[in-house]
Amino acid sequence: MFITAQFDSGNIEVIDATNENAIELKIRKDHQSDFYQWFHFKLYGELGAEHVMQITNAGESAYPDGWKDYSAVASYDRETWFRVPTSFDGKTLTIRHTLEQESVYFAYFTPYSYERHQDLVQSAQQSSLVEHVWLGPTLDGRDMNLLVIGEPADNKRKVWITARQHPGESMAEWFIEGLLGRLLDDEDGAARKLLQDTVFYVVPNMNPDGSVRGHLRTNAVGTNLNREWHEPSLQRSPEVYYVLQAMQESGVDLYLDIHGDENLPYNFLAGCEGVPCYKDSHAKLAQRFKDTLLAITPEFQVAHGYDVDAPGEANLTVASNAVAERFKCLAFTLEMPFKDNANLPDEDFGWSANRSAQLGADVLSAVYAVAKNLRD
């Protein structure tokens, strides 16, 4: 038997891999941080034998409730990721799988690799609609990518979409892939019409260093980027610093920040009701945005989500709140599940890469529904 996590977004520490019935593992903490929950590793084992993997530090992870009713994903071909029997006793996460081939990958959620990220950005660059902007370097020396879609002009509305501030939330980049697919399709009527008077600014991956390092929540120096938006710095959070600078140059009329939620088995939006500038017109547009999604997809719902901030009580270090307040605009955090959509469960795959991409495509319809009124 052999277990390795020495690859892009790999994360596991092997404690004991001598007995396939009692493999002991631990998840590594994010570098210079106490957060951990993301795992991704490859196992070579005995064909036809059941392998029982115990992640013994699961109970002290960032979101222990995230392991309740959760099933890990596995893949033989690194394309199809299916759910495997998983249980949690409050302390240890146990994953069971009988090997059908010599080696298999396991992960917290379907990974979105750095290679795929680079392919996504370069493929978008091929479109005549796209300007690919280098925003600056990350602390590990990677490039921060911004895709500007549509011809910028002062009178056009500006829609900003960022994903994966928390690198372990790989569903957020699958979402972006679906959204871009639709936005760059010149036979998509809504996209074509939108682009006549709207420019999209898309950052597919806010945290490439954390993604490659196999982090859950932080960048190369342990910074949670989604608490840096009040005052980002080049030392701790250059990713946010560059994006905020680019927002300042373009302006923002609508902002969507795409995430995954460890606990709740639903897709939902968190609004900015608690920012000082929130007004009636924002509430009306927010309602229309949600109503549109409710009308077109059973993957979205409004019954479950975060508590709504009281007026003036918003945390202004969080991206959506900070951007809403600074640009006096409509903004949302969009959350997808690691588990499944409990309103439409799928036992084999749970919430998946494809469903995330479909939701990304569908969200364009909600943008279409509010775009005309973003400056009212």
Ligand SMILES: [Zn+2]
């Ligand atoms: Zn997040």
